[in-house]
Amino acid sequence: MNDVLKKYPGIKLAQTIDDNGDPRVANDNISALLKAKAKIDGIICLEASGGSGAAEALHRLDVKIPIVGFDKDPETLDWIDRDVISATVTQKPYVMRITR
Numbered sequence: 001m002n003d004v005l006k007k008y009p010g011i012k013l014a015q016t017i018d019d020n021g022d023p024r025v026a027n028d029n030i031s032a033l034l035k036a037k038a039k040i041d042g043i044i045c046l047e048a049s050g051g052s053g054a055a056e057a058l059h060r061l062d063v064k065i066p067i068v069g070f071d072k073d074p075e076t077l078d079w080i081d082r083d084v085i086s087a088t089v090t091q092k093p094y095v096m097r098i099t100r
Helices: 021-035 050-062 073-082
Strands: 067-069 087-089
Touching: 021 050, 021 067, 050 073, 067 073, 073 087
Parallel strands: 067 087
Antiparallel strands: none
16 A cells, blocks of 8 residues: 555655554554644545444544545444444345455
């Protein structure tokens, strides 16, 4: 992902976080960034657990930053309903094919 974003000089990554599929890790890392006063204009999550973890951190710290989540798990949809996650990217796994 970092290599792709290098083509867009207007986009700068504050940090890349690997939450290992654990929303608590995403929550802790986003909380630490915000407490360190990192300039964050948006959060994109490339797997499902990151969105709910990031949303919980923003909600707890009363900060409004756009989040784009991934997948349509119930936690992500709940945070969308609560206006903390801005959007999510969903998939259709039953029609996806691997091509070689």
